C-alpha cells in the first residue's frame with residue numbers, strides 16, 4: 123500500500139481498473155437479468171378479435187335457464203328469463219373473477235365463491251361484488267342467438 | 274458384520290477425520306425444561322420436507338404438467354399405477370401436516386424468544402421457508418387441475434392483483450397471462466417442482482448450519498439458572514434418537530390418514546363452467562381469506578380488500594423482523610408485549626380459521 127500512496131498515478135490507475143471492473147460486473151449482471159426478466163413476462167398472444175358469437179338456436183334454449191358460452195377466451199352468461207327476455211353478461215364475477223351462474227330458484231345471477239348476487243341486468247345487488255357485470259348485446263337472427271360486444 | 278462397519282468407518286475416518294465430527298456432536302447439548310417438547314417440531318418439519326421431496330419425485334414420474342393432460346395423469350396415477358393413490362395421498366396429507374408443524378415450530382420459537390440475538394438469521398431463514406411452504410401449498414394445489422383448484426387459484430391470484438402498484442404485473446406474472454389457463458399451470462408447476470425446492474434447500478442448509486454452529490437456544494428463564502441447575506441432554510445420541518422415534522410416530526399417523534382418508538380428485542377444471550359452491554382456500558389461507566370478508570368494500574378512498582391485504586403484508590413484515598425490534602429479549606429481559614402479540618396472533622388465527630371453516 124505504501125508505495126501506491128507514494129506514486130499517485132499508480133493509485134489512479136488502480137482506481138480506474140476498479141471502475142472498469144465494477145462497470146463490467148454491472149454490465150454483465152444486466153445482460154443476464156434483462157433477458158431472464160423479459161423471458162418471464164408472458165408474451166401477448168394475438169387474440170383473434172371476436173365480434174360476434176352464436177349462442178345456439180333459440181328453440182333449443184329452454185325458458186328460465188342460463189348457459190355459459192365462450193366469447194373469445196372469456197366466458198359469457200346468456201340467460202333466457204321466465205318472461206321471455208334474453209340477457210347476455212360477462213360471466214366473470216367482478217369480485218374475484220369466479221364464473222357466475224343463473225339461479226332459477228332465486229331468479230338471479232349468483233356467484234358461488236362468496237355468495238355474490240346480481241340481477242338479470244347484471245347489477246350487483248348483494249354480497250361482495252363491487253361493480254355490475256359487463257353487458258353484451260343479444261340479437262336473434264333467423265331463430266339463432268348472436269352475442270356481440272356493446273358498441 | 275460389526276467388523277465391516279468398523280472397517281468402513283475407519284476407511285472414511287482416515288480420509289475425512291470423522292472423529293472431529295463425532296466429538297463436535299458429543300459436545301452439543303439440548304436444554305431440558307418443561308417446554309422441551311417444542312424442540313422436536315423443527316425436526317418433524319424437516320422430516321415432512323424429506324417426505325415431500327421423495328413422494329414429489331415419485332409423482333413426477335407420471336404427472337404431466339399441461340392443462341390437457343394434468344387431470345388425466347393424476348387420475349392415471351390414482352387408478353392405474355400401483356400404490357399411486359397412496360403416494361399422492363401421502364403427498365397431499367404430508368403437505369398439510371408439514372405446514373401445521375411449521376406453524377407449531379414457528380410459534381414455539383416465537384414464544385421462547387429463540388429468535389433473539391445471536392439467532393436472527395436462523396429466524397429469518399425459517400420465516401422465509403415458512404412463506405415458501407405457503408407458496409408450495411398454493412402452487413401444488415392447482416396441479417391436479419380440478420374445478421376447486423382452478424377457481425381457488427383464480428381467486429387467490431386475483432387477491433394478489435389487488436396489491437397496489439405491483440399487484441397487476443404480479444398477477445400476470447403468476448398466471449402467465451391475463452387469465453388462469455394452461456400457462457398458469459405450467460408456471461406453477463415450474464415453481465412447485467424446480468424453483469421453490471431449489472431455494473428452499475439453500476435456506477434449509479443455512480438454517481441447519483446455523484443451528485449446528487450456535488447450538489440450541491436456551492429460553493430466557495433457563496439461561497438465568499446457575500449452571501449446576503441446568504438440566505441438559507446430549508444432542509447425540511439422546512436427542513437425535515428421540516427425534517427419530519417421533520419421526521416414526523409421525524410416519525404412522527401420516528400413513529393412517531393417507532390410507533383411511535385418501536385425497537380425492539374432484540372434477541376436471543373447465544374454464545367455461547360456473548364456479549361450484551364451496552370454493553374455499555386450503556385451511557392455512559383460510560384465516561386471511563375469512564378476515565378479508567369482514568372488510569367493508571370501501572374504506573375511505575381505498576378498496577377494502579386492498580387495505581386488508583396491506584395490513585396482512587405489514588403484519589407479515591413485522592413478524593419477520595421481530596428479532597430486530599424486540600430489543601428487550603435480546604438483552605435477556607422479559608418482553609410481555611411480544612407474548613401478548615403472539616397470543617393474539619394464535620387466537621386470531623384459530624378463531625378466523627374456524628369461522629371460515631364453518632361458513
Ligand code: FES
Pocket residue numbers: 215216217218219220233234235236237238249250251
Ligand atoms: S368471486 Fe364472486 S363473489 Fe367473490
